[in-house]
Amino acid sequence: MNRAFLFGFTAILLLAACSQERDQGQRPDTDDSGTSIITGQVTDTDGAGVAGAWVTATESSGVRHTVFSDGAGAFTLPISADGAVTLLAHTTGRTSTAAPVKEGGPYRLTVQPKQDPLAHLPSAWWLALLPDSDRRKEFIVNCASCHEISAARVIQDGVVRDKARWMDALALMRGIDEYSLIPPDFIDEDYAGWLAGHLTAETIATLPQERPVDAAAVTGAVITEYDLPMEGSLPHDLVVGPDGRIWITAFFYDKIWAFDPETGAYDSFDVNDSSETWGQVRALEFDTAGMLWIVLGGTQSLVKLDPATGTTETYPVGMYPHSLDIDAHGDIWVNDYFSKPERIGRLRTTTGKVDIFNVASANLPVEEGLPLPYGLQIDPQGRVWSTQLAANTLVAHDIASGESRLITLPVANSGPRRPAIAPDGALWTPEFNTGFIARTDPETLEITRFDLGLATSGPYDIEIDQRTGRVWVTGSLSSSLIAVDSDTGQAVDYPFPTEPAYTRHIAIDPGNGDVWTAYSSLPAVTPKLVRLRVP
Template identity: 25%
Template sequence: MAACDFVCRSPAIARLALFLVALMSCITLLAHSQDAWLDQAPESDLPEGPGKAIIEEACVMCHALSLVSSAGYDRAQWLEAVDRMVTLGAELTPDQVPVVVDYLAANFPDRSTQAVVVAGAVEVSIKEWTVPTPGSRPHDPLVAPDGMIWYTGQRANVMGRFDPKTEQFKEYPLPIKDSGPHGLAADKDGNIWFTANSAAYVGKLDPKTGEVKEYKMPDPKAGDPHTPIFDQRGILYFTLQRANMIGRINPKTDEIKLITLPTPRSNPYGMVVGSDNTIYLCEFGGNRLAKIDPDTMELTEYTLPNPATRPRRIAITPDDVLWYSDYARGYLGRFDPKTGKHTEWTSPGGFGSQPYGITAIGDIIWYSESGVEPNTMVRFDPATEKFQTWPIPSGGGVVRNVSPTPDGSEIWLATSGVNGIARVSIKQP
C-alpha cells in the first residue's frame, strides 16, 4: 500500500474513537477478569452534580470511572459515546441519557491542547502509511531484527507486518477471537511475541508459518497482559496493568510466573532492561517506578517526589539512567536508580500534552506528545536541556508507543487514531 499524503483529520474525533476503543477493551477484559477488575477499581473522584450517581451505578460494572474523568469532549461527542455505551449494555433509561450527557459535557469538556512547535538544528522527515484493515487502531510498533516493522492491530484482532523496502503489508489474523493484541517483542529466533490484552494470554507468532502459540495466564485475575520485553537471557517479562501483576515466561520451559505488586492499584505499564539485566517499570497508577531482580523476582519501588506524577512509559540511556513520560502532568522525568536523584522538565506542550511513547537513542530522548493537536514528536538533549518538536502530519490520533531502528536513524510509530504507522527519519550530521 502506498504512503498517504494525509489530510488533517479532526483530532477530537480521533480521540473520541480511541475512548470508545478503550471502553470496548474494558468490557472485553471484564468478561475475562471481573473480580480482578472490581478489586482494582478506584473510588469515584467524579464532581458532584446531576448525573454523578447515575454514572457511578451504570458505568462502573464495565470500566473504571477514571476512564470517564480522564476524557474530555463536547456535548455531541459525549452523546455519541453514551449512545455507544447503551448499545453495549449500559443500563440507562431514555430519560437518564440527557442528564448524563449534560453532566459529562459540563464537567469534562473538550480539553484540546494545541501543539507547540519548537525549532532547532536537527532535521527529520515523517512519512505515514494507512494499514490495510479499517478500524485496526494499531497500538504498538516494533522494529524486528530483520528490519521488518510489526504492529498490533488491536481492534481488528490481527498482527501486522510492513516491509519498508517494498512498502507492502501482510496481516496475520489471530486464532482467538477478540484477543486485543497490544504490546510487542521479538526473540533472537525472529519470533514475534505479543500480549493479548483482552484475552488473558501471551502469544508467540512464527512469521514463517503464521502459527501462533498461546501462553494462557494461570491465574484468572491475570486478565490483561500489557507490555512485554525480553531480558538479556531471553526471558520474557510483561506487565498486567489492571491485574496489578508482573509476569515472566521462560520460552525454553514454557514456565509462567506471576507476582503481584506490593502497592494496590499500581497499574504497572512500560518496561525496560538495564545493562545488568535489571528490569525497570512504571507504575502508572501512582507516582512510582520499580525494579525487579531477574533472579529472585523481588520488586523494589521508587517513589517520585510529586504525588500527581503518573509515569506511563520508560526509556533507559547507556548510563542506566531512567527517563519516563509523565502522562498526567505533561513532564519529562529523569531518575538515576544508583543515586536516587530525580529531575524533571515541562514538556513543550505543557499540561495536557500527555507525553506517552518514549525511547532513547544514545543519550538523546525522543517521545510523543499524545494529548496535543496534532500529536508531536519531541527530541530532548540532556546535555543542553533543549527541546525540539515536530508535528505529525496526519495528526497522529494518539501515538502510544515508538520503536527505534538499531542504528538510531529512524523511529517508527503506531498512529492509532488515524489507523496507520509512521516513520520518523532523522537526518544524520
C-alpha cells in the same frame, strides 16, 4: 470487549478556501539517487513567507511525504513517487489548494484561512482551558487515555456541550468500561458540571488559531504517512524487526502486520488461536533468535510468532499481560494490568513454566480503583521495572533476589505510562497527566523531571535512540513526536500534519535512527503508519 475511555462522537468535516500558484520554470530536480526534489515557498495572501507550514506531496499510492517550511517560508521536499503527486501547504488555521505536480517549479503555495481552524487544533490546547489541578489530571487519565479531546468532542451539532451533554458522554464511557477501569471516586455529575463550566463559548474563543511551530528546529525533518491494510484496526504497538520490517499490532483484529519500507508491502499474521475470545494484541518484542513475542490480554496469554513460517505457539500466563520485556536468559516478563495488589509474571521459555511474583504494592484504597500496572522494562542490572498508571508509582523487582521496591513519583497523579532504558541504564518515564518526563538514576534512584513545554501534551511512550541517547516521546494529545536532549533537557516538538494523530508507541530503527509510530485514536480515525526522519 473492553474499549474503555472513549466518546463516540461524530468527527467534524470541513472544507477550506484556498489558492495555489506555480512559478514557471524547470521540472522538479532530482538528487543523485534519482529522488525528485520539489522546492518552493509558502506565502500568505499578502505575499509574506509563512514559517513552519506543513508542505505535503501525496503519491498516487496514497503515501504522503511532509516537510516544514523554514523561517522565510521556503521548502525542499524529496519525493520518491514515480507517478503523479499532488502538493498542498497548510497550517492549523490556513491551507492552500491541492495541485498536481507537473511541469514547472519552484512552487509558490498561497495559504488562506480555513473555515474552522479550531477543528484542526489538537487536544492539548483544549485541555489547557481546564484549570491546572488534580481534577484535570484525573480527567486526562480517565477520559483521554485512548483518544483526543478536541473540537469534535467538545462541540456537538455546532453547540458547545452543556452539563447534560457531558453526562451523556460519560454515560457512554461507563457503558463500555467492561473491566471497571474508571475508579469509584470519579463522580460523573461533578465532572460534567466542571467541564461545562470551563469549556464554554467564551473560553473557546481564547484558543489560538494556529499551533506554534519552531520552524528553525523542525526544518529538514520529513514525515511519511502510510495507509494500513484495514480500517478501524487500532494499531497499538510496533517494533522494528531484524529484517528491517516494521511489525505492528492490529488491536481490534488480532493480527500482526509486517511492513516493508522499501516496497510498501504488508504481510499479515493471525496470532489468536481462540475463536471465541478477542485477543487484544498489544506489546511485542523480538528475542535474540528472531522470534516475535506478543501479549494477548484478552486470552491472558503470550504468543510466539515465527516470522519465517508464520506459525505460532500460545502460552497461557494466568493474568492480563499489558507489557513485556525479555531478560538476559531469554525469559519473558509481563505485568498484570488488572492486578490488585500488583504482580508481575515470568514465562520460562525453555520449559513453558510461568512464575507469578507479588511486588511492592501502592495499596490503593478501594475508592481509588485499580493501580493499573502499565509499562515494563528490564535494566542492565537485572531489575524489572513496572510503572503503575493510576497508582503513580514505579516498582523495581530484582530478578536475582526476588525483592522489589516501590518508588512513588515526586508529583501526585502524574500518570506514568511506557518507559524506556537509556544506554547508561537510566529509566525514562513519561508522565501522561503532567507533560513532563522523568529520569530515574540507575544507582541512586534519584528522579529528575524534564518539562516538555505543554502540561497537556499527553506523553504516552518513550523510546531511546541507543546510538545517540536522544529521548523520543509520543505527544498523544499534542499530535506530535517530541525529541529531548538527554543532557540538556531541551525539547523539540515535531507536529504531525494530520489531526487527530493520537500516537501511542514508538519504534526506532537501530540502523538509521528513523522514528516510527502510528495514528491510533479510539473511536477510530483513519489509522496510519508514520515515519519521522530527522537530519
